[in-house]
Amino acid sequence: MRTRLHRHERGAGPLSARTKGRPSRSSAGWGVLFLVLTVGACASDDDRIPADLILTGGTIAVVDQDFSLAETLVVTDGRITAVGGTALLDEYSATQTIDLDGRLVMPGFNDTHTHIRGRAFRHIELGGVESIVAIQELIREKIATLGEGEWITGYGWSEDELAEGRRPLRADLDEAAPNNPVILSRAGGHSAVANSLALELADVDEATPQPEGGVIETGPDGRLNGVIRERQGIVSRLVPDATPDEVRASHVEMLRDQLALGITSLIQAGETPGGYERWEDIYEEYGNELPRSTVQIRWVGPERLERFGLRTGDGNHRLRIGAIKVLVDGGFTGPAAYTIEPYKGETEYRGLLNVPEDELRDLIMQGNALGWQLGFHAIGDAAIELTVDAFVEALEANPRSDHRHYLNHFTVTPPVATLNLMAEHDIAIAQQPNFTWTLEGRYVDNLDGDRLAHNNPVRVPMEHGIFMALGSDILPIDPRVGLYTAVTRKGMSGEVYGPEERLSIEEAIRGYTANGAWLTFEENEKGTLEPGMLADVVVLSENILETDPERILDVDVDMTIVDGVVLYERPNGR
16 A cells, blocks of 8 residues: 555654654564563563553554564553563553464454444345345245335345346235335345335336436336336335334444444445434444444535534544545446446446536535545446546645545546546545455446456556555445455456456555545554554454465454454354
């Protein structure tokens, strides 16, 4: 990753007195790391410095500029006190000492693009469901609980994971729910399938005009097949709102679930100002038990944002405001990503813009002038090119020295001229390497040539000098899938796509930790295990720096620590 962007090197958080003013760090050996060790005789037990937590007996990946390794980590008052060799045990005594037994310790994962939300009682979780028959059975079970006539919703199906090898369609849902309106969103959220009753209630039929920026699909017989791309809100708008209590309880539970994945920080990819208030309510009560969260705010116009009264960076280290979020185009699960060339096998179809170009340029100009960071969804190369041009136009009209604007996703590599503009104007990327794994089938169906081989590029943008952080966009959330795909470039089939895009495991870890902190202006506070940084730590069951990359998916998260407090410990772990 780019040296100039690891700004904690030039202005780190408060170091212990033992490290201030000393020579530069070295990765030559544990005994000299950060020069925190006392030369000569060790102090007696009575003279040892009190601390709260010590981790020792394994490999500590500091993820500093040199990617230094250590054996022992000391935590006091929620921050890293010292990192070094086992001689630190003679200098510090702690309330809790954990024997790592050879395991790997690294900064907690920072998921730079995720969607955490509470679920209504009517919701069905479809992630990991393996057949349309199983989906039908889940619908029937939900009807048995709620009764006939009630809306049924769900999220997470993927045709690439279903035994039938296709999407669920209207007829499949009608079979399971003839008397209940049903709408189920695909994993990724860019399309959904509705049954006949839901379509009827929404007044959607074969004569309904195609919505701007979306597609109402029909089958070979000319009748609606139930799938709506990008504009499924024309049906889901009718779903009754959940009660605040049911949504809040499941929201808190889902946040806690992130800890079992080793996630200590996350960026929520879009809430309205009103939605942010729900996050404030949750963190006021449960904040010390949850991962840190930065919440992107959806563009709602300058007047409403002014009434909101907050801006990028407001908040604290537990909950803060992130960038403005706008979806420039769709995704390949629609498919509706906006591309320069037609899709594979198509003569004209290039996807869709979610926002008309003039409107997009105007809101980017306004958002930048208002002082907001901008973090826009752009998947197709045409969407990326357009968004970058608009960012540059806004920055030239209202220059900002440290804007940290970025693009989410960046699936299809844009022209070299666009890459150069991004480097010149410090426009970063929040990339999801796991898409290459999870969405392989969608890319094979819709992309070809270099567009397929270099899907979700990581190496090429970095070589152009573009800053890169990593995240999941919940496909799946699990950071292990992101690390695995970043270093192997394998799809679910085992096919390797663009092997020259591979990252080293060290680069992938940095992308999932320190670089995510930079996106939220917190690189001096978290993302590495250097002295003075927040003690956000994950303990993995194996040392992924040395293990076969093919084993990354089998490595367990044994422990997750936030602010020096163990918030998750794997049952039956060591």
